[in-house]
Amino acid sequence: MPDSVSVSTAPGRPASVRRSGPFATSALARRYLLTMIALAVLAVAVAAGILGWDNPAPVGSDGFWRIAQLRVTSVVVILVVAFCQAVATITFQTVTGNRIVTPSLMGFESLYTAISTSAIFFFGTAGALMVQGVAAYLLQVAVMLVFSGILYGWLLSGRYGNVQIMLLIGIILGGALAAFSTFLQRLLTPTEFDLLTARLIGSVANADATYLPIAVPLAAVAVAALWWGGGRLNVLALGRPVALGLGSPQRRDTILALLMVSILMAVSTSLIGPMTFFGFLVAMLTYQFVESYDHRRMFAMSLLIGFVVLAGAYFVMKHVFYAAGSVGIIIEIVGGTVFLLHLLRKGRL
Numbered sequence: 001m002p003d004s005v006s007v008s009t010a011p012g013r014p015a016s017v018r019r020s021g022p023f024a025t026s027a028l029a030r031r032y033l034l035t036m037i038a039l040a041v042l043a044v045a046v047a048a049g050i051l052g053w054d055n056p057a058p059v060g061s062d063g064f065w066r067i068a069q070l071r072v073t074s075v076v077v078i079l080v081v082a083f084c085q086a087v088a089t090i091t092f093q094t095v096t097g098n099r100i101v102t103p104s105l106m107g108f109e110s111l112y113t114a115i116s117t118s119a120i121f122f123f124g125t126a127g128a129l130m131v132q133g134v135a136a137y138l139l140q141v142a143v144m145l146v147f148s149g150i151l152y153g154w155l156l157s158g159r160y161g162n163v164q165i166m167l168l169i170g171i172i173l174g175g176a177l178a179a180f181s182t183f184l185q186r187l188l189t190p191t192e193f194d195l196l197t198a199r200l201i202g203s204v205a206n207a208d209a210t211y212l213p214i215a216v217p218l219a220a221v222a223v224a225a226l227w228w229g230g231g232r233l234n235v236l237a238l239g240r241p242v243a244l245g246l247g248s249p250q251r252r253d254t255i256l257a258l259l260m261v262s263i264l265m266a267v268s269t270s271l272i273g274p275m276t277f278f279g280f281l282v283a284m285l286t287y288q289f290v291e292s293y294d295h296r297r298m299f300a301m302s303l304l305i306g307f308v309v310l311a312g313a314y315f316v317m318k319h320v321f322y323a324a325g326s327v328g329i330i331i332e333i334v335g336g337t338v339f340l341l342h343l344l345r346k347g348r349l
Contacts, residue, residue, distance in 0.1 A: 022292045022294035022297060024291070028291050031291075032297065032301070035301070036301060039304035039305060042304075042308050046307075046312050047307075049315050049319075050075055050311060051068040051072065051075065052068060053315070054319055055067050055068065073207070073212070074204050075311070077207040077212070077271065077272065078310050080215055080216060080219055080268070080271065081271060081272055081306075082311075083223060083302075083306065083307075084219050084223075084264040084268035085279035085306060086283065086286070086303060087222075087264060088260075088268070089279030091226055092258070092261050094233050094236055095163065095236060095257050095258060097163070099283070099284075099287065100339075102276070102280045103261055105167055106148060106167075106170035106262075107171075107174030110177035110178045111144055111174075112269045112274060113274065114178075114181045115131065115143065116196060116199050118181075118184065120195060120196050121188060125191065134211065134214065137214060137215075137271075138214060141214075141267060141270050144262065144265070144266035144270070145259075148262035149259065149262070151170065151173075152258050152259065163254070200273060200274065201273060201329065203273060203327055204272055204314055206271075206272045207272050215270075219267050219268075222260040225256075227296055229253070229256070229257070230294065230295040230299070232248065232257075233253075233257065234293055237295075272328075275328055275331060275332065276335070277336045277339055278309075278332075280339055281331070281334060285305050285309075286298050286305055289301055289305070310327070313327050
């Protein structure tokens with residue numbers, strides 16, 4: 001079957017070309033390719049800047065490469081977080097049929113805050129060590145997955161399964177966990193509160209290299225599953241009535257997609273801490289650059305955009321303002337501003 005067909009127009013005018021592929025016109029396909037190339041070059045440049053900028057050893061020496069190898073961890077962490085947040089947000093917005101909401105509404109970050117706060121409240125400064133290490137990382141990921149699995153299984157598999165009700169209950173549970181954490185935080189000593197605050201600010205510095213052998217495979221499996229199911233996501237994006245009319249197992253696909261979102265959010269949040277608006281920022285930029293329904297192309301673009309945004313912010317804050325720990329704050333400010341502008345422009349949820 002041809003990818004495009006010529007359609008006759010008015011006499012004297014050239015025939016237009018209507019495409020049946022993922023892009024409406026060949027111009028949009030070329031724009032996508034050029035944008036991907038430009039972002040790839042920019043991503044390589046930013047990564048090279050992180051590895052080599054302000055390296056005290058002479059370029060090409062053994063000391064230079066040793067320092068660069070130490071910085072590779074930060075690049076890998078940024079790559080994992082960018083992919084997790086971007087793919088999770090785009091998938092979540094597709095399933096819910098709303099480009100305003102983010103996976104944070106389901107209470108993942110509130111649960112992370114509650115776990116960290118409770119550990120320090122009940123065990124003091126020793127609690128900060130209890131939430132570090134591979135075992136603690138696995139436990140946090142497992143708790144978040146159990147939490148989301150129960151939530152999705154209960155609200156979407158029942159007789160009255162409804163995505164809107166799921167979102168509402170997720171917001172209520174997230175608010176309750178946040179209120180519980182705030183109450184405990186008021187009872188902490190100044191030293192304990194300082195330790196907790198350092199963990200609750202999304203920062204690449206929070207990540208431990210020992211987490212990566214767990215985080216990378218989990219993220220890779222979840223992203224591979226969503227990539228393989230890109231066609232099903234394309235159908236879900238048409239809406240529940242159309243998906244059911246096309247014979248799609250809409251409820252099953254929704255639950256499976258949300259479980260993959262849970263894995264990605266659990267991996268990202270447990271790795272560097274909460275970053276509420278980062279995924280939203282990357283998703284909005286992706287929609288602007290990719291004028292296509294194809295989720296696989298959106299996922300590929302979102303990886304590059306997310307990496308350039310997060311790595312660029314990390315590079316600027318670390319080497320220009322010498323405040324690498326403020327990356328999460330800057331991302332949240334920019335992402336929150338984009339969220340408000342998008343909401344005001346759209347005028348509705």
